[in-house]
Amino acid sequence: MCGVCGIVSFSGPPDLALLRRMTGRLGHRxxxxxxxxxxxxxxxxxxxxxxxxxxxxxxxxxxxxxxxxVTFNGEIFNYVELAAELRRRGHTFRTxxxxxxxxxxxxxxxxxxxxxxxxxxxxxxxxxxxxxxxxSRDRLGVRPLFFIRRPGGLLFASEVxxxxxDPSVExxxxxxxxxxxxxxxxxxxxxxxxRGIEQLEPGHYAVFSRDGFRKAPYWRITFPERGREPVQxxxxxxEALRERVIEAARLRFLRSDVPVGAYLSGGIDxxxxxxxxxxxxxxxxxxxxxxxxxxEFDEGQYQKQMSAVLGTEHQDIVVGRSDIAxxxxxxxxxxxxxxxxxxPAPLFLLSKLVRDFGYKVVVTGxxxxxxxxxxxxxxxxRVRLFxxxxxxxxxxxxxxxxxxxxxxxxxxxxxxxxxxxxxxxLDPADPALSHRPRWDSTSVIKNMxxxxxxxxxxxxxxxxxxxxxxxxxxxxxxxxxxxxxEMTTLLAGYVLAxxxxxxxxxxxxxxxxxxxxxxxxxxxxxxxxxxxxxxxxEKYLLKRAFADLVPEEIIHRTKQPYRAPDAASFFADxxxxxxxxxxxxxxxxxxxxxxxxxxxxxxxxxxRTGGENMSNTDNMRILAVVSTQLxxxxxxxxxxxxxxxxxxxxxxxxVDLVNDDRSLRRLNLIS
Amino acid sequence: MxxxxxxxxxxxxxxxxxxxxxxxxxxxxxxILIEDVFDVVLSDADIDPAVLADASALAALAARLRGVV
Numbered sequence: 023m024c025g026v027c028g029i030v031s032f033s034g035p036p037d038l039a040l041l042r043r044m045t046g047r048l049g050h051r052x053x054x055x056x057x058x059x060x061x062x063x064x065x066x067x068x069x070x071x072x073x074x075x076x077x078x079x080x081x082x083x084x085x086x087x088x089x090x091x092v093t094f095n096g097e098i099f100n101y102v103e104l105a106a107e108l109r110r111r112g113h114t115f116r117t118x119x120x121x122x123x124x125x126x127x128x129x130x131x132x133x134x135x136x137x138x139x140x141x142x143x144x145x146x147x148x149x150x151x152x153x154x155x156x157x158s159r160d161r162l163g164v165r166p167l168f169f170i171r172r173p174g175g176l177l178f179a180s181e182v183x184x185x186x187x188d189p190s191v192e193x194x195x196x197x198x199x200x201x202x203x204x205x206x207x208x209x210x211x212x213x214x215x216x217r218g219i220e221q222l223e224p225g226h227y228a229v230f231s232r233d234g235f236r237k238a239p240y241w242r243i244t245f246p247e248r249g250r251e252p253v254q255x256x257x258x259x260x261e262a263l264r265e266r267v268i269e270a271a272r273l274r275f276l277r278s279d280v281p282v283g284a285y286l287s288g289g290i291d292x293x294x295x296x297x298x299x300x301x302x303x304x305x306x307x308x309x310x311x312x313x314x315x316x317x318e319f320d321e322g323q324y325q326k327q328m329s330a331v332l333g334t335e336h337q338d339i340v341v342g343r344s345d346i347a348x349x350x351x352x353x354x355x356x357x358x359x360x361x362x363x364x365x366p367a368p369l370f371l372l373s374k375l376v377r378d379f380g381y382k383v384v385v386t387g388x389x390x391x392x393x394x395x396x397x398x399x400x401x402x403x404r405v406r407l408f409x410x411x412x413x414x415x416x417x418x419x420x421x422x423x424x425x426x427x428x429x430x431x432x433x434x435x436x437x438x439x440x441x442x443x444x445x446x447x448l449d450p451a452d453p454a455l456s457h458r459p460r461w462d463s464t465s466v467i468k469n470m471x472x473x474x475x476x477x478x479x480x481x482x483x484x485x486x487x488x489x490x491x492x493x494x495x496x497x498x499x500x501x502x503x504x505x506x507x508e509m510t511t512l513l514a515g516y517v518l519a520x521x522x523x524x525x526x527x528x529x530x531x532x533x534x535x536x537x538x539x540x541x542x543x544x545x546x547x548x549x550x551x552x553x554x555x556x557x558x559x560e561k562y563l564l565k566r567a568f569a570d571l572v573p574e575e576i577i578h579r580t581k582q583p584y585r586a587p588d589a590a591s592f593f594a595d596x597x598x599x600x601x602x603x604x605x606x607x608x609x610x611x612x613x614x615x616x617x618x619x620x621x622x623x624x625x626x627x628x629x630r631t632g633g634e635n636m637s638n639t640d641n642m643r644i645l646a647v648v649s650t651q652l653x654x655x656x657x658x659x660x661x662x663x664x665x666x667x668x669x670x671x672x673x674x675x676x677v678d679l680v681n682d683d684r685s686l687r688r689l690n691l692i693s
Numbered sequence: 694m695x696x697x698x699x700x701x702x703x704x705x706x707x708x709x710x711x712x713x714x715x716x717x718x719x720x721x722x723x724x725i726l727i728e729d730v731f732d733v734v735l736s737d738a739d740i741d742p743a744v745l746a747d748a749s750a751l752a753a754l755a756a757r758l759r760g761v762v
Contacts, residue, residue: 254698256705408725417740421721552702557726559709 024081025051025069025527026093026167027179028146030155032232035680036065043187045069046670048180050356051095051527057081057675059091064148064155066093068675071530073097073383076279079119080674086114088686089151090125095180096143096165097534098123099273104138128156136227136240140273140540144222146178154231161241162389162538163211163224163514166523170219176230181524182219182358186657192218193658195615197478198485203360204467204646208515210487215359215653224514243509244492244547245502251550256563259553262545264567270539271298274385275305282534283308283381285372286328286336287584288321290565290576291387291396293328295536297571299385300332310384311338312372319585324576331573339375341368346591347598354652356528357520361649362464362642365586369525377529388522389537392513393546395501395554396561396581398426402444403456403504404558410448410455419445424558427580453495454488456504457511466639467646470620487511499551588641592648593633604651613654616647699755702730707748716742727751733758 025048029036038060045056045067052069059066059082068081074097084091098104101120104127109115113126120141127135128147133156142164147156157178159167169178170185179185186193199215202208209215211223222228228237246252253259275282284296286309300307309332311325322338329336346367353367376384391397405421412418422440447458454461468476487510495503518535526533536542546554549563556562565577587594592601603609605625610618624643628636636644677685706726711719723745724735733755738744745751 256701404725404729408728411728411734412737415737415740417717417721417724417737420718421725423718424722424725552730556705556709557729558722 024071024095025049025067025180025184026095026144026146027067027177027184028093028148028155029065029175029177030063030148030230031175032063032153033174035062036060038065038678038680040188041065041067042670044177044179044184047184047187049670050530051180053530055080055674056670057673059084059093059148059675059677061148061150061679063153064091064150066091066146066148068093069670070674071382071532073278073280073532074101075117075119078117079121081121082675082677083117083119083121083125085125085129089149090128091148091150092121092125092128093146094121094124094143095167096141096145096160097277097532098139098141098143099277099539100138100140102277133227133238133240142535142538144180152231154229156227156229157222158227158240159222159224161225161540161543162243162509162518164518164523164533164535164538166519167222168214168219169222169228171230171235176235182214182216183355183657185219186660193660195654195658196482197475198482200360200471200475200615200650201468201479201482202485202487204362204471205461205465206487206511206515207362207464208359208511208519210485210511210515213485216657242492243506245495245498245506246548247494247497248499248502248551252548254550256553256566259545259549260563260567263542263549263563266539266542266545267294267536267564267567268298268302270536270542271295271385272302273539274534274536275299275303278383280382281305281308281380282383282385283310283376283379284334285309285384285386286311286325286334287387288324288328288576289387289579289581290561290568290572291390291537293324293387293572293576294390294564294568295385295387296328296332296334297568298536300334301571307332307334308379308381309334309336310372310376310379310381311336312368313338313340314368314586315340315342316587316590319587321582324579327573328576337375337379339371341371341586343587343591344595344598345371346586347595347601350591350598350648351600351604351652351656352528353525354649355656356524357649358524358653358657359520359649360646360653361516361520362467362645363586364588364591364645365584366521366525367591368586369521370528373526373529373531376531382530383532383534384526385534385536387537388517388533388535389513389543390561390564391583392505392508392517393537393543394561394564395505395551396564397508398581398583399456399460399508400501400504400555401425401558401560402459403500404555406444406448406455406459407450407500409445410450413445413448453491453503454507455500457507463639464642467643470616470624470643470647472614472617475615501551501555502547505547587633589628589633589636589644591633592644593628593631601648604655605648609651609655610647613651613658615650615654621647699731699752703748703752703755706751720745723751727755731755731759 027044054072055070066082098120101123108126144165144167145158194217196217199209212220225241313322314320422444553563724740
């Protein structure tokens with residue numbers, strides 16, 4: 023795991039000083055080393071978190087004749103098998119790293135190489151003979167990759183703050199990106215919340231040369247037609263899932279030259295992964311957990327139980343409301359986007375705990391909820407579909423009472439509210455039937471926007487993700503359509519980004535996600551929907567496949583989604599010092615996103631209640647405003663980088679073909 | 694969907710039933726499963742604890758609605 027950045031310029035040599043500034047802003051992603059490469063038209067930068075081939079493998083790295091260079095963030099977990107195949111085809115390797123596999127694979131297979139990779143990556147390849155930059159991102163968007171196109175050039179980086187190191191890049195919010203964020207919880211690639219800044223779509227590669235810019239998918243999220251799934255037998259599918267998850271977890275645990283820890287949330291997903299590692303590898307396992315001082319959110323009982331069953335060395339951190347408030351500005355500086363939940367903040371503190379114990383890699387259960395249908399949004403969709411067949415039926419309307427059993431005020435306890443909330447827009451033909459309640463309730467945030475921004479959003483036009491659903495998706499099971507929407511919006515844009523990569527890399531920790539393994543996802547997407555969501559029983563096949571490894575209390579406990587205190591974090595105790603300034607009427611007016619008078623009203627309401635018992639809408643509103651203000655302050659105004667700017671130590675790779683054509687020779691890359 | 698798969702589904706559902714729960718709500722839960730798995734639409738009269746009492750009742754209902762089991 024690392025940070026990557028680069029500049030392509032066909033009008034003259036890229037500015038090396040700018041590249042070094044860009045690289046410096048990615049120091050947290052790679053504290054173990056850094057390097058650069060520059061020729062007359064391209065410059066690549068890299069900060070390294072050394073995990074595989076820690077003594078070799080420094081980047082940027084090139085092929086045998088130094089004509090193809092790569093800067094790479096991530097892991098190619100099947101690199102051992104790919105390297106063996108490439109050696110058989112005549113390629114010569116200088117290192118034992120997965121990075122070197124990329125350049126040889128590119129030489130051998132060109133764009134076809136990406137579909138052969140099983141891993142998580144953001145890659146930039148520069149072919150100096152062809153004067154061509156190739157960018158690639160993993161299938162589901164585990165690793166970030168941003169870029170900005172300019173006449174005759176392009177800048178790219180793992181994080182936007184690196185691109186903003188170029189003072190000529192405009193820093194402004196993108197109205198359409200904000201519109202998506204306040205609907206789907208995050209912008210949907212290629213959109214970002216910053217004007218002119220794009221992100222490469224997951225599962226895509228892009229090519230930039232003198233001929234222009236083009237991009238294409240090498241993989242797509244897809245599902246079979248309902249009823250035509252290849253295997254209908256639940257036992258057979260459970261065995262196949264077990265085999266693939268075991269292999270995915272083993273690969274992610276063993277393919278590392280540094281120790282790998284595991285997160286334990288107390289739910290089934292991380293428990294399965296930790297149990298598989300404990301059962302199928304010989305290495306000792308250290309587990310890390312997040313607890314909350316608020317009992318409503320705490321899962322410590324189950325974490326301790328699972329740790330005891332596995333006999334792991336276990337560490338946890340107990341997070342309170344004031345802890346969330348204290349780190350929130352830093353969280354947003356890393357997330358680089360407005361968010362509508364405080365949930366990333368505790369994960370920032372958890373990855374710090376991991377790092378404090380000397381670990382820089384963790385495996386987690388992330389992705390199971392999307393791939394194997396664990397989220398309430400899928401149960402909600404099934405209930406709504408059931409109800410939509412006869413909206414007037416009193417019996418069918420009772421189905422809403424079966425939702426959200428974990429909530430203190432569950433729909434079962436307030437059935438009238440449940441019926442009014444889940445009963446809206448009951449259109450069985452709507453491809454987004456699953457997601458309308460979430461999107462509708464999130465969109466209420468937009469009522470607080472300034473009139474000016476709303477007009478800009480209106481002019482920018484609506485980018486409805488539903489219109490991007492693939493041809494043939496109307497024949498998928500409704501669950502598959504919901505999964506496609508969830509993977510396309512929340513997984514890539516929020517779960518793997520603001521809650522995932524950014525919170526882990528903020529503390530220089532790499533996350534590895536066995537449930538997002540290529541082979542696991544391919545199998546899961548081909549399953550009959552009933553094997554994932556059986557009636558209203560979520561992750562049915564996963565529970566069945568691993569019933570022997572995980573205690574029954576954890577397998578069958580009511581699913582509790584990961585949540586953290588939201589508004590209460592900023593109001594229950596005294597508000598932190600930064601809060602008054604960031605939320606002042608002057609600062610809100612300066613950011614020009616939210617209407618200051620409406621923000622004042624919301625703040626007054628929060629102060630009256632201490633942020634307690636706020637509605638879901640008000641919790642999202644306050645988080646949206648606070649995080650937008652902090653994003654504005656740290657990235658657009660640009661004064662809040664603080665600890666993120668690190669002085670770079672001497673580079674371990676320094677190739678400058680513009681000023682020093684002997685630099686390749688010094689690296690023993692040419693004779 | 695062949696008979697083996699149908700029987701498998703019904704057995705699996707039986708194992709997941711919540712015997713202590715509200716009978717009316719359990720009937721709704723069963724109806725959701727039946728409609729999804731067997732691609733049928735139940736009448737309000739069928740969404741009833743007596744009609745959806747156990748695996749054999751579910752099988753009979755699915756057979757009646759689909760005419761194939």
